[in-house]
Amino acid sequence: MKALLLDxxxxxxxxxxxxxxxxxxxxxxxxxxxxxxYNPQLKMVDIDVPKPGPGQVLVKxxxxxxxxxxxxxxxxxxxxxxxYPGHCKFPVILGHEWSGEIVELGSGVNxxxxxxxxxxxxxxxxxxxxxxxxxxxxxxxxxxxxxxxxQGTFAEYVAxxxxxxxxxxxxxxxxxxxxxxxxxxxxVEPCCVAYNGLFISAGGFLPGSHVVIAGCGPVGLMGINxxxxxxxxxxIVMEPSESRRKMAKAMGADEVFDxxxxxxxxxxxxxxxxxxxxxxxxxxxAAGTKTYPxxxxxxxxxxxxxxxxxxxxxxxxxxxxxxxxxxxxxGSVGHSGAIFPQVIRLLAAKKMDISPMVTSRFSLDEVMQxxxxxxxxxxxxxxVIQ
Ligand SMILES: [Zn+2]
Ligand SMILES: [Zn+2]
Numbered sequence: 189m190k191a192l193l194l195d196x197x198x199x200x201x202x203x204x205x206x207x208x209x210x211x212x213x214x215x216x217x218x219x220x221x222x223x224x225x226y227n228p229q230l231k232m233v234d235i236d237v238p239k240p241g242p243g244q245v246l247v248k249x250x251x252x253x254x255x256x257x258x259x260x261x262x263x264x265x266x267x268x269x270x271x272y273p274g275h276c277k278f279p280v281i282l283g284h285e286w287s288g289e290i291v292e293l294g295s296g297v298n299x300x301x302x303x304x305x306x307x308x309x310x311x312x313x314x315x316x317x318x319x320x321x322x323x324x325x326x327x328x329x330x331x332x333x334x335x336x337x338x339q340g341t342f343a344e345y346v347a348x349x350x351x352x353x354x355x356x357x358x359x360x361x362x363x364x365x366x367x368x369x370x371x372x373x374x375x376v377e378p379c380c381v382a383y384n385g386l387f388i389s390a391g392g393f394l395p396g397s398h399v400v401i402a403g404c405g406p407v408g409l410m411g412i413n414x415x416x417x418x419x420x421x422x423x424i425v426m427e428p429s430e431s432r433r434k435m436a437k438a439m440g441a442d443e444v445f446d447x448x449x450x451x452x453x454x455x456x457x458x459x460x461x462x463x464x465x466x467x468x469x470x471x472x473x474a475a476g477t478k479t480y481p482x483x484x485x486x487x488x489x490x491x492x493x494x495x496x497x498x499x500x501x502x503x504x505x506x507x508x509x510x511x512x513x514x515x516x517x518x519g520s521v522g523h524s525g526a527i528f529p530q531v532i533r534l535l536a537a538k539k540m541d542i543s544p545m546v547t548s549r550f551s552l553d554e555v556m557q558x559x560x561x562x563x564x565x566x567x568x569x570x571x572v573i574q
Contacts, residue, residue, distance in 0.1 A: 284335030287373030326522030380523030395419025403473025
């Protein structure tokens with residue numbers, strides 16, 4: 189079957205500031221790809237259709253969204269290392285925001301059937317380690333990730349753990365359109381990343397709160413929808429790209445501005461809230477050195493920052509401000525822990541509509557072009573359809 193491979197050379201920077209743990213060195217994987225993988229290269233390959241192992245299902249891939257992570261993994265920094273500062277292991281078939289139809293069950297699978305429409309958690313957590321047994325599935329110490337460390341879905345078929353599959357049939361019923369449901373299904377994963385950040389990691393906000401979202405990549409855009417569904421008073425968005433500001437408005441943001449073209453973003457937010465301040469700031473820009481100084485000044489006492497954008501910069505914060513205002517910073521990654529059914533119910537109930545986010549479509553043969561298109565940062569979500 190056809191698939192998109194990303195290969196890179198394992199060349200860990202052992203004398204740098206990053207400390208590799210034993211698991212990373214033993215498995216030649218890294219929680220910061222930019223410290224370990226040299227000269228990333230993409231190519232189309234022909235590989236065997238995988239066999240579902242015990243507890244797994246084989247799925248015919250129907251739709252896969254191109255994620256910023258896919259773009260970053262394939263990009264080279266000045267030192268020729270991959271630009272992706274997250275968990276990865278190469279070579280790997282890319283693609284992790286996806287949906288498909290089950291075509292074969294592995295042994296021991298009795299909760300799913302052939303023909304089921306599903307989306308899956310990209311985090312393939314083990315369920316055995318202490319983190320998993322504490323309910324912290326995204327922090328699994330034996331974690332594999334679809335399209336990052338194990339085979340992804342820019343391919344015709346993929347075998348995945350049944351325990352991370354969630355049915356999306358209710359979305360197909362709500363929209364009366366299977367193709368559309370597969371596209372929406374492929375966006376459940378990034379939507380769950382935003383949900384996890386806002387409501388699980390940061391603990392959410394009370395209805396009637398003002399919220400700021402910095403950065404309108406897909407996770408920030410989904411955040412707008414989720415904050416509205418959760419009863420935010422005003423959702424205020426900061427985003428430098430004009431096309432993404434337009435999309436933010438279309439997704440229901442109350443106020444949208446370019447932080448680089450106003451005199452002072454802090455004054456702008458204070459004006460937009462009538463001087464009242466905000467309860468929660470979502471960092472989805474991976475630009476903490478620019479966003480945190482703004483957040484510190486606009487948060488109400490006991491306000492929250494949730495870090496969803498992934499960047500490796502060190503970000504200074506005013507600890508004095510944190511103390512006096514009793515501010516909280518919440519780190520967040522991933523989407524596991526039965527968040528998928530929450531988001532699937534919201535989508536099937538049409539409390540939010542993320543379908544307009546798909547702004548470009550490509551076939552699997554055109555996947556390289558799809559990644560180039562996403563790299564231009566003009567689209568909300570670029571989709572590869574099969
Ligand atoms: Zn992603
Ligand atoms: Zn685990």
